[in-house]
Amino acid sequence: MKKILSGTIAAIALIATPAVAQTNQLHYAGTAPIPYTITNPQNAPFPLNVIGIAAGQAGVAAEVGTRYRAQADAPADSETATPTVDVEFALSGTVNRDCSFYAGNNSNARNIDFGVIGVRTGDNENVNSAFEMVGPAEANIDTLTAGCNTNNVVEINKDDIRGLVNLNPGGYDTDEFQANIPYEVTASWTGVALNAQTTGTPQSLNVPTTGNAGQKQQGAWRSRMDIDIVAPAVTNKGLVAGDYTGTTTLTLRAL
Known part of the structure; x- marks a missing residue:
């Protein structure tokens, strides 16, 4: 052996x-x-x-x-061996809804003064043209920062459907004079339709001289915004002398 x-x-x-x-x-x-x-x-x-x-x-x-x-002897694995292990981590966080509009650094930036709104004051004016507006009153406002990071609505509201209003006109012949100046407001920006996931395109919202308010629903957007205010010349009647005031409010509201 x-x-x-x-x-x-x-x-x-x-x-x-x-x-x-x-x-x-x-x-x-x-x-x-x-x-x-x-x-x-x-x-x-x-x-x-x-x-x-x-x-x-x-x-x-x-x-x-x-x-x-x-x-030979050794204890077995404490648990079933797993050559590949997948561990899933659930990540979460919250982004607050927000709308932004840069409107200057103080309230003076938002006081839009047309100055003297010219009327026909010449002695040689025909009576049918006397005291009528010489031409339209116009204002342009633009900001390079505007938008919302969620579905939202853009709103324009006038405080008076009559437009700019003379609150202390005194007495006047209502057949020949008026104490208000109608105006329209148009806001323009680049955005998308509500719930749309696409490339932004030119958008606008118009409130005409005969309208008091308007709104447009949008998806999230950010862009420059232009606001044009135009008061067409009042030519069918003369304007009563005095101060004409009005307020237009632009609202960006998250939905």
């Missing part, structure tokens, strides 16, 4: 390999009554496993046989 260890060195390789059974080797060999080997009898079905081990052990006890045994 010299071949039990072949050569002069026995190398023992220690390995850990996934999904491979742990080592459990049991070998017997002997010479009497005839040369024999018994390899891993513990793996045989019952009762052959018991008989094989008993025979091997009997040879060892009778000093006519030998035994080789190698066993």
Whole structure:
């Protein structure tokens, strides 16, 4: 039985390999009554496993046989191994709804004064033209910063449908004079329709001389905005002397 260890060195390789059974080797060999080997009898079905081990052990006890045994044991994974792990992180945050309109640095920037609104005052004017407006009164307002970051509505509201109004006109012939100057308001910007996800295009909202308010719903937009106020010349009647005032409110309101 010299071949039990072949050569002069026995190398023992220690390995850990996934999904491979742990080592459990049991070998017997002997010479009497005839040369024999018994390899891993513990793996045989019952009762052959018991008989094989008993025979091997009997040879060892009778000093006519030998035994080789190698066993290894290590605890299994604490949980089922997962070669790939996906971890999903739910990210969240909130952006507040906001509308912006740069309207100058103080209230003076928003006081639009037409100055003297010229009327025909010449002595040589025909009576049918006397005291009528010489031409239209116009104002232009523009800001480079306007818009909303959500669905919104652009609104224009006049405080009086009559337009600019002389609140203290005194007495006058209503067939020949009037104490108000109608005006229209047009706002222009670049935006998109409500709920639209597309490239911005020119948009506008107009409140005519005969209108008091208007609105237009929009998706989120940001752009320059121009506001034109035009009071067409009143030519069918003369204007009563005095101060003419009015207020127009532009509102950008998030929906």
